[in-house]
Amino acid sequence: MQESEFSLINRLFTRTDSSRNPFTRLGIGDDASIHHLEPGMELVVSTDSSLQGVHWPDDFPLDRAADRAVCSALSDMAAMGAETLCIWLNVMAEHSRAVERMAQGAMAALKRYDVELAGGDTCRSAINALSVSVAGQLPEGTAMRRDSAVSSDNIWLAGRVGWHALGLQQWLNGRQDGAFVPCFEVITPLLQTGIKLRQAGVGCCIDISDGLLQDVGHIAFASGVGMDIEITSVPGWELLCQAVGEDSASALVAHGGEDYALLFTAPDDVSLPDKLAVCIGHCRSGKGVSLLLDGEKTDIEKAGFDHFR
């Protein structure tokens, strides 16, 4: 006899190794989870879906796909500077074996970052997919936002860009042992970096999920500033150039998504922890984002990932 939906959920989504987070007063098992927020704290919430054939290749293992889906959602907490509290997980699966694989991957990611699963649902679907909603907390008024860059700010980057896209290219080209493939297989949300930036007083940050140029454009638009970014200052630029040449490296840096680096702006007098990030450019008055190569403006245009173009 096939295992029932409810037995599957009980078996796969229960962690016995985690102490309950004080935020959660009632977790999985009722119509809703129940939570308590300490006075003086704000709640931040984000949600994202990941679909087979869209967010991961059909031949990519489902457990690792689910791990990636959870980690990409956690990255939004890093971008806000929040302490992650818990997630709620929607699992859409072709069959119960797919539920099992995705549960294993999701629970592994949650264990790695000590994040609680507070609820969710599981249903049969023609394609394997997950939606991950995540909650975090931070002191009131301290969230890093897209709309708070000013024209005198410097632009900083913590983490890599372009490496994930190159790893994905290698995977899709059948080079599953390619040097950059691990950068595509595993997503590392920069949770501690995000918290440290918020604590250092950084007010404006975004995570690079859809491509540097597109995501930086969100800051430029929301904050009403222009932004100049020097491509060669991006960490690992030389390695990318060695791997694929300067033209391809430029495109990877400009448009490659899903590295989940944190791009932030800060005034000259902000004191950042050592080696947390590198300065890659400057805001200015005006609008739009320009990419510079050795100080010369390039003609690289906005072309990040868009689901409906």
Added chain:
Amino acid sequence: MQESEFSLINRLFTRTDSSRNPFTRLGIGDDASIHHLEPGMELVVSTDSSLQGVHWPDDFPLDRAADRAVCSALSDMAAMGAETLCIWLNVMAEHSRAVERMAQGAMAALKRYDVELAGGDTCRSAINALSVSVAGQLPEGTAMRRDSAVSSDNIWLAGRVGWHALGLQQWLNGRQDGAFVPCFEVITPLLQTGIKLRQAGVGCCIDISDGLLQDVGHIAFASGVGMDIEITSVPGWELLCQAVGEDSASALVAHGGEDYALLFTAPDDVSLPDKLAVCIGHCRSGKGVSLLLDGEKTDIEKAGFDHFR
């Protein structure tokens, strides 16, 4: 030129007619939404997915499907007795026209219940689907839960059961003008009823989404009680019998899902608002759920909806 993902999102998911809920300090447009909870209040959160071909027939209009998806998620707030605050919405769509239809339906439901859209994402998918996460609030310690029935409680039902399943049968049989079809097309979350029950001191409630017998079984299991329910006491029993005969009516009442009635238990001395619900049975010591027909135990067994059986 095709409209971009971001333009689509801005155009379709922005409401200009709603005053912002004090819970939400920053809504759509950043990496996460930001929220404030009043002291003394608890947050309740639930999430559910709805998929074309699973939760609605392929020939059902997408706007109405999205309306149903939102309303079924809101029903979990009714079951907890919470005041609904906002939702976060994942839209998975075959093409931009499908995004548009689903957005119209989702926004119509949110407008009807004055619920804010606080965030979400939109992506291309091989099948149309939505995940809806919803948050509500209630005073600390007052949530209606599945685990608080006691063996001396009466069992009450607010709303119908079986009507949705019959409407769906009629739709699938090509009788789209069937008398019960409207019960399938539109989901009505009993939000005000849930709040009134919680305010009246009701401690144990569930919404009937997967079938009466299965959902009541969750209460019996979580609370460690047995439960006897008289089928003929269920509101609209005679109408169902007239429509399909007693045997089919029994099966519809026992197993028909998605009516989103509220089933709750309460001691004799709880004073309920007039006509809010009808008493349909009694808890007892022991375990399991029995369905009675005119006082005689039936042999109807648990067979609610299960995605993986």
